[in-house]
Amino acid sequence: MVKTQATPVPNAVRFVEIDADSAGQRLDNYLLRELKGVPKTRIYRGLRKGEFRINKGRVKAEYRLVAGDVLRVPPLHQPEPGAPVVVPGYWAGEIQSRIVFEDAGLLVINKPSGLAVHGGSGLNFGLIECLRQLRPQDRYLELVHRLDRDTSGLILVARKPAVLRELHRQLRGDGVDKRYVALVAGRWPRERRMVEAPLQKNVVQSGERMVRVAKEGKASVTGFQVLEQFHRATLVEARPYTGRTHQIRVHARFAGHPILGDDKYMDDACAELARSLGVGRLFLHARSLTFTLPGAGQLRLEAPLDKDLETILENARK
Template identity: 65%
Template sequence: MQDSRIWIKLIQTETFVADSPQNDEARKARLLSVDEHGAGQRLDNFLMREMKGVPRTRLYRALRKGEVRVNKGRAKADYRLKEGDTVRIPPLRVPAVGAPAVVPAHRLDALAKAVIYEDGDLLVVNKPSGLAVHGGSGISFGLIESLRQLRPDQAYLELVHRLDRDTSGLILLAKRAVILRELHRQLREKHIDKRYLALVEGKWPAASRLISAPLEKNVLQSGERMVRVTAEGKASMTEFSVLERLQGATLLEVRPITGRTHQIRVHARHAGHPLLGDEKYSNSVAEDLARRLGLKRLFLHAVSLRFTLQGSGKFDLHAPLDQLLENTLEKLRK
């Protein structure tokens, strides 16, 4: 009788999502590879991030029972993860209140058309401006949640790198942990060539090819994240090359040597030529020009990625500008 009461209490405190085809994936165990960002993190904190919505008591019970495994063995909650560790995430059912938002069909259709390349290891997408790479902080869903719903049979799908919400262009996703680790290694060792197209206000000096200015993140009282150039910041370098001179603006090809938050935008502003459509780091001249052009988004686009994968060869990927950015250039050319 006592056992029955315990079971009934458990059912009442963990009201699970009803069975449906959409939830089949959630009931499969996942194997996640720890990258450099997760290294040093406590195992319990890692699980809370990866299993949002699952009650803390259920997570700790899974650890005690050995449902969670690190490198195929039991691990305690305070275990510090190492880069390359493989964590088995058990198929715990997520409570209804934490169920992922269903992405509208029209958004999934648009993302399906934005796929640039796909094979058994990689998925490459031309991310639209305005879409965050992942949900959270008031955002119901982002790129990764959308792509997981677009590819429900894909057991493993993880972001290799990120783009700002307002930036469009190429973004890589790995379909296997070994591919994720390899691409993270190449990113650390700067073997992946990333290029952007940026439209800046004014006449960019042809001689100004390398901006080296340390950057520091700063959070305002409003909660907005800003980045500034300061001697106390982290070393940051960006290469800028003039592609086309336009009326009141310059089209640049940009190669970030380091990968700091908002790096291209802040370095361009530091050089005196902010990006058009940039609401954070603009000036009155750039704002006026963007307004006259009808540009209502940031003109920053990840246009190309070049790298090599053993067994797959060389990749030279390109993503076209969206129609709004193309129209902006045409207006300036006329």
């Protein structure tokens, strides 16, 4: 547990003693988790300016905390617990323009990269909080499934409990066909159409969530198909037959072809290739969904690549 005041006092410097449970974490990750409601940009600005200090000294964002460290926290404004989330106007407008499908029971959004699907883990809001603020008349809005924060593309949001239950039933079986597009490092062999490797969640010392291939993990299967080959990269379609955390990303790395822009799982050589192609984000996009919607029959929905991803492909072709 963190030794600090239960209710932070605005406009007052606080000193927090780091306990053993928090030791080993990066300072920035710790602050993002503990200072809920404080904008990420404000935290990193404070780190650059030396407003956050350890044992009275300036430290960098990547500093690893040690039990017994005394952390200086500058005066910060944090919303009261239970206060309504205020979503920035930029995200509200962006989401409104990305509604792909809507009926009485379902919303389908082409989620932008950089927006989490829900708040938590240091994030004050996500897609679902944005939607609830945008659509106060909707008494029921629940995520049907999830996408990683940096993954763009189609995501389902139920407007009725019965629709949520039915789509969950389809997701547990093979009733939902999901197809992703990814740009991976190297030349993916056309004959490699399937990656089957068990996956296990593994929380590393810093608190960052990672996934690895392990015998004791859960069975995981991803289909891959080559769409276009470039000199040092390949555009592939990925179809996850199981729904594990980071499944496509880890299976691509396991096959020897990490997804470009994947800060968690690519190596230095892939990072250099990504920079040379202008990849500034995870190149993974949920392009299509096929499922059966009660009252509407079978639907197949598609979301085209964002302009920044199309520009990267143009760079690769050159």
